[in-house]
Amino acid sequence: MDAIKKTLKDSAAIRWLVLVIISMFMFGTYWFQDFMSGLKGLMMSELGINSSQFGLIISSTTWANMVGMIMVGGIILDKWGIRVAGVVFGIVASLGASITAMATYGVFGDDPGTMMKFMMAGRMLFGIGLESICVIVTRTTVKWFKGYELALAMAINVAFGRFGTAFGTAFSVEIGGGHVAPAVAFAASLIGFGFILFLAYLIFDIRLDKQVNANKKEGGEPEEDFKFSDLVKLATNKGFIYITLLCVAFYSAVFPFIQYAPDLLVNKFGFTYQLPDLSSMTLFEKIGAIFHNGPKVTGLIPLGTILFTPIFGSIVDKKGKAASLMILGAFLLIFAHVSLSLFNSVTLGYLGLVSLGVAFALVPAAMWPSVAKIVAENRLGTAYSSMFTIQNWGLGLFFWGIGALLDFVNRADLAAIKAGEKMYDYTIPILTLVICGVISIFLAFMLLRADKQNKYGLELPSGVEAK
Numbered sequence: 001m002d003a004i005k006k007t008l009k010d011s012a013a014i015r016w017l018v019l020v021i022i023s024m025f026m027f028g029t030y031w032f033q034d035f036m037s038g039l040k041g042l043m044m045s046e047l048g049i050n051s052s053q054f055g056l057i058i059s060s061t062t063w064a065n066m067v068g069m070i071m072v073g074g075i076i077l078d079k080w081g082i083r084v085a086g087v088v089f090g091i092v093a094s095l096g097a098s099i100t101a102m103a104t105y106g107v108f109g110d111d112p113g114t115m116m117k118f119m120m121a122g123r124m125l126f127g128i129g130l131e132s133i134c135v136i137v138t139r140t141t142v143k144w145f146k147g148y149e150l151a152l153a154m155a156i157n158v159a160f161g162r163f164g165t166a167f168g169t170a171f172s173v174e175i176g177g178g179h180v181a182p183a184v185a186f187a188a189s190l191i192g193f194g195f196i197l198f199l200a201y202l203i204f205d206i207r208l209d210k211q212v213n214a215n216k217k218e219g220g221e222p223e224e225d226f227k228f229s230d231l232v233k234l235a236t237n238k239g240f241i242y243i244t245l246l247c248v249a250f251y252s253a254v255f256p257f258i259q260y261a262p263d264l265l266v267n268k269f270g271f272t273y274q275l276p277d278l279s280s281m282t283l284f285e286k287i288g289a290i291f292h293n294g295p296k297v298t299g300l301i302p303l304g305t306i307l308f309t310p311i312f313g314s315i316v317d318k319k320g321k322a323a324s325l326m327i328l329g330a331f332l333l334i335f336a337h338v339s340l341s342l343f344n345s346v347t348l349g350y351l352g353l354v355s356l357g358v359a360f361a362l363v364p365a366a367m368w369p370s371v372a373k374i375v376a377e378n379r380l381g382t383a384y385s386s387m388f389t390i391q392n393w394g395l396g397l398f399f400w401g402i403g404a405l406l407d408f409v410n411r412a413d414l415a416a417i418k419a420g421e422k423m424y425d426y427t428i429p430i431l432t433l434v435i436c437g438v439i440s441i442f443l444a445f446m447l448l449r450a451d452k453q454n455k456y457g458l459e460l461p462s463g464v465e466a467k
């Protein structure tokens with residue numbers, strides 16, 4: 001038997017280069033997913049929309065995914081591979097983002113109704129690409145890093161996405177020069193840039209496949225293929241059900257919150273949307289102005305997770321305790337939303353945001369590797385696609401629901417709010433997210449119990465089998 005030859009992925013330099021290239025795709029798609037949060041005030045004044053309509057635009061990202069588009073993405077990925085799936089969903093995401101940008105420039109008509117309709121259509125198309133790209137990039141990371149630094153690579157990959165969220169949220173007002181359309185066009189061009197880099201990655205993908213196929217004669221791994229029976233197996237796996245429901249409850253209280261956080265800080269704590277001129281300020285005044293700016297402070301949440309997700313990831317790898325850490329994350333989530341809704345203290349508000357940031361680093365670091373302990377490897381593609389689909393049901397509801405609830409509870413004051421005489425009261429919409437936190441704790445405890453019964457090994461370090 002011939003010796004198995006070294007492949008491209010055996011070179012650490014090439015592996016990490018590939019990770020950076022594919023992660024730029026995540027950077028662009030996460031930017032586009034989240035940047036509008038920093039523009040909410042501007043969108044309301046410039047496009048004449050209310051909070052509920054803003055919520056609809058954000059929520060439209062999830063609509064096609066709610067009815068199974070991510071599953072279609074997963075099937076295309078499993079049947080035709082990374083290259084075909086990446087190109088198809090890269091085109092879909094770029095097209096959706098371009099339609100959204102054109103709509104804000106008034107290409108399809110400049111009345112608010114037409115603009116909104118096409119923005120939603122564009123974001124819906126983009127959303128199909130976003131989620132499938134996330135699955136494709138995750139799958140590609142596994143392809144290159146399995147047997148190497150997989151947990152760290154996944155954490156760094158998510159960190160690129162968080163960079164996109166942080167910078168998109170913090171800087172879109174300035175990038176747009178105080179207008180919505182240029183900020184949307186810039187965000188759309190980042191997806192195009194990420195897609196071009198992904199096309200460049202395909203050269204590495206083709207080379208690696210050739211090398212792996214050559215080695216397969218010496219005994220390689222069989223490709224995974226989508227089977228509908230896998231769905232049935234997943235739907236009857238208790239651990240998978242708990243972790244999927246936990247994923248919905250947890251992310252529903254985080255991603256939608258981030259979309260509204262700048263507006264909450266402006267309305268509740270008197271923060272600004274636009275930075276004042278910093279040039280004549282002392283260093284302390286500059287820092288004060290930044291920490292008093294809604295989009296910038298919100299941007300710090302995902303920015304903090306960039307450091308902490310890999311740290312928590314390596315704790316999970318080395319010490320285990322993934323289910324316990326998810327319980328802790330759910331407690332932090334409740335503290336965050338209680339302190340941001342029921343109290344009016346800015347200090348407590350900052351503590352709430354820090355607590356949310358830690359939970360946002362902790363839970364994903366513990367949750368995503370745990371899926372691989374609960375579900376057999378040949379069903380992982382289907383497992384991630386199913387989780388993302390169900391996650392989108394919650395996201396769709398809360399992206400829109402927070403805005404709709406905001407308009408509803410403030411209905412007596414809407415005219416005064418529009419005229420700038422009053423501020424939105426965010427208490428009830430944010431308190432609703434506390435319910436998600438409570439459900440998350442319950443599910444995390446159920447997961448811990450299921451782990452003890454089924455011996456998934458969630459509390460054990462990476463690579464240690466439960467007996």
Ligand SMILES: NCCCC[C@H](NC(=O)[C@@H](N)CC(=O)O)C(=O)O
Pocket residue numbers: 033131134138154158161251364368388391
């Ligand atoms: N290896 C899996 C990484 C998932 C990271 C996770 N992303 C999601 O949940 C997606 N559905 C993306 C999205 O909706 O933006 C995350 O924590 O970002």
